[in-house]
Amino acid sequence: MRILVVGATGTIGVAVTQALEARHELLRASHSRSALKVDLADRDSIKRLYAKVGRVDAVVSVAGQAAFRPLLALSDADFALGLTNKLMGQVNLVRFGIEVLADGGSFTLTSGILSRQPMPGGAAISMVNAGLEGFVRAAALDLPRGIRINAVAPGWVRETLVAMKMDPSGGVPASQLARTYVKCVEGTMTGEILDAVGVAG
Amino acid sequence: MRILVVGATGTIGVAVTQALEARHELLRASHSRSALKVDLADRDSIKRLYAKVGRVDAVVSVAGQAAFRPLLALSDADFALGLTNKLMGQVNLVRFGIEVLADGGSFTLTSGILSRQPMPGGAAISMVNAGLEGFVRAAALDLPRGIRINAVAPGWVRETLVAMKMDPSGGVPASQLARTYVKCVEGTMTGEILDAVGVAG
Numbered sequence: 529m530r531i532l533v534v535g536a537t538g539t540i541g542v543a544v545t546q547a548l549e550a551r552h553e554l555l556r557a558s559h560s561r562s563a564l565k566v567d568l569a570d571r572d573s574i575k576r577l578y579a580k581v582g583r584v585d586a587v588v589s590v591a592g593q594a595a596f597r598p599l600l601a602l603s604d605a606d607f608a609l610g611l612t613n614k615l616m617g618q619v620n621l622v623r624f625g626i627e628v629l630a631d632g633g634s635f636t637l638t639s640g641i642l643s644r645q646p647m648p649g650g651a652a653i654s655m656v657n658a659g660l661e662g663f664v665r666a667a668a669l670d671l672p673r674g675i676r677i678n679a680v681a682p683g684w685v686r687e688t689l690v691a692m693k694m695d696p697s698g699g700v701p702a703s704q705l706a707r708t709y710v711k712c713v714e715g716t717m718t719g720e721i722l723d724a725v726g727v728a729g
Numbered sequence: 730m731r732i733l734v735v736g737a738t739g740t741i742g743v744a745v746t747q748a749l750e751a752r753h754e755l756l757r758a759s760h761s762r763s764a765l766k767v768d769l770a771d772r773d774s775i776k777r778l779y780a781k782v783g784r785v786d787a788v789v790s791v792a793g794q795a796a797f798r799p800l801l802a803l804s805d806a807d808f809a810l811g812l813t814n815k816l817m818g819q820v821n822l823v824r825f826g827i828e829v830l831a832d833g834g835s836f837t838l839t840s841g842i843l844s845r846q847p848m849p850g851g852a853a854i855s856m857v858n859a860g861l862e863g864f865v866r867a868a869a870l871d872l873p874r875g876i877r878i879n880a881v882a883p884g885w886v887r888e889t890l891v892a893m894k895m896d897p898s899g900g901v902p903a904s905q906l907a908r909t910y911v912k913c914v915e916g917t918m919t920g921e922i923l924d925a926v927g928v929a930g
Contacts, residue, residue, distance in 0.1 A: 571805065599871035600827070604772065607820065611812055619808065619856070626801070643859075646867035646920070655820070658844075658863025659856045666847035666855035670800035719847070 530555070531713065532584045534568070534577075534621060535591025537561040539687050540638070543702035544590055544709045552713075555581055558591065568592060568617025571624070578628045586713045587625050588636045589618050592656075599651045610656035619663055622677060634676040636712040637664060641683045641725050657681065661721045668719030676718035680708050683725030700724060731756070731785045732914065735769070735778075735822060736792025738762040740888050741839070744903035745791055745910045753914075756782055759792070769793060769818025772825070779829045787914045788826050789837045790819050793857075800852045811857035820864055823878060835877040837913040838865060842884045842926050858882065862922045869920030877919035881909045884926030901925060 529552045535541040536556035545554055557564035557577055564580060567573040568591055592614025595606035618637045625635065642650045643657035664679045671677060686699030708724040711717075730753045736742040737757035746755055758765035758778055765781060768774040769792055793815025796807035819838045826836065843851045844858035865880045872878060887900030909925040912918075 599824070599868050600873070602824070607817060611817070615856075615860070616808060616812070623800070623803070642867065643863050644866070646863075646870055648867075648870045651864055651867040651871055654867035655816070655860045655864035658866075659816070659860025662844050662847075662859025663852055663856035665845070665859075666843065666849075666852040667800050669847055669849045670852060672801070 529553070529585035529713070530583070531586040531588060532557060532564075532577075532581055532625075534558070534566060534587065534589045535638075538590055539685055539691075540682065540702050540705055540709075541590040543706035544588060547703070547706035547710050548588075548713065555584065557581075568621070569613045571620050574617070574620050574624050578624055581628060583628055583630055584625075584633065585630045586634045586636065587621060587629065588709055588713060589621050590638050590709070592617055592638060594653045594656045596649050596653055598649050602652050607652055607655075610652045611659075615656045615659050615663075618660060622663075622667060626671065626675065629673075629675055632674040632676075634678070634713060634718075636709055637677070637679045639664075639679045639681045639721065641681050641723060643681060643721075645683075664721065665719050671718075676712075676716070678712040678717055678720045678722060680705070680712065681721050681723045681725075683723075730754070730787055730914070732787040732789060733758060733765075733778075733782055733785045733826075735759070735767060735788065735790045736839075739791055740886055740892075741883065741903050741906055741910075742791040744907035745789060748904070748907035748911050749789075749914065756785065758782075769822070770814045772821050775818070775821050775825050779825055782829060784829055784831055785834065786831045787835045787837065788822060788830065789910055789914060790822050791839050791910070793818055793839060795854045795857045797850050797854055799850050803853050808853055808856075811853045816857045816860050816864075819861060823864075823868060827872065827876065830874075830876055833875040833877075835879070835914060835919075837910055838878070838880045840865075840880045840882045840922065842882050842924060844882060844922075846884075865922065866920050872919075877913075877917070879913040879918055879921045879923060881906070881913065882922050882924045882926075884924075
């Protein structure tokens, strides 16, 4: 398959590209560090990306920013960041990607378990992740030509916890998360939210 | 209790005010037909509303617009409507309402079952409703002074189906939905999404 990976240079993105590259042709995109550049917050940037990429069999998004901050400290700009970047950025990857996706192709997006397992400081992120999951469940019913859509909802990533000097024992290694993305790309499910929060094994 | 009802003139809003007015002092607000006016899409309008209202014990929102349209027909403006009005409008009712809410007061917002029971044409609404529910679950963990927050997720409203000349048998009468809102206001739960989709009885 010819697969566009958006967010290819992030912690999860690198693991996803490593898991996919042996069997597929990858096109790597990210905000600044890949051959293909894209700003998720800018709809025209997404349209330009697709114009360069041409026909693909799958789009995998492991990108999107949102603010983690207590409710009383969240600003208008914090809410706008998550809505514009992680939520509508990924929604627009779908809207504008439909026409470049092959029949039976797939979108795999990234939400996060705060959608359903809230924690203090997560009001804006929970909103964005849950919104994305709602979109995925419903968009699956409207997509044409057998196109599938799913989201992976990662928990804490082990490598991120290590980088933040936190206890990594509750984190999932990025390489394990990547297997969930591969399942979405190579599988047949649609409209599903795949939690990826288990213990490594 | 002194209760602000936003969206007081809508189908559900009228039923909610009827269910609350015998035991509580109500302040009715809506976009155009109440003594108190508010435009949910305008943060400054929400701030002006609260400045007029003063201290309240509960805020009930039965307001918010979003577009119902197939994914391929949803425009940038359609997505923006739901995000700005039904989602951030209600989020801003919370953000700016905290300071006028009494200790132990409550917010009761309105999502809708498309958040988790998708249907064709519902991609933008499912996104908005699910996002609101994610916000409610997480915001509950950050609210100060014992302030509670919940959302009611109505299914089809019987009166709406009748008005649309559709089969009303699957709809919930607004008066029954209203009882779920009363539970949120007078109860003790927080961070909950209360589905209101049962058969009348």
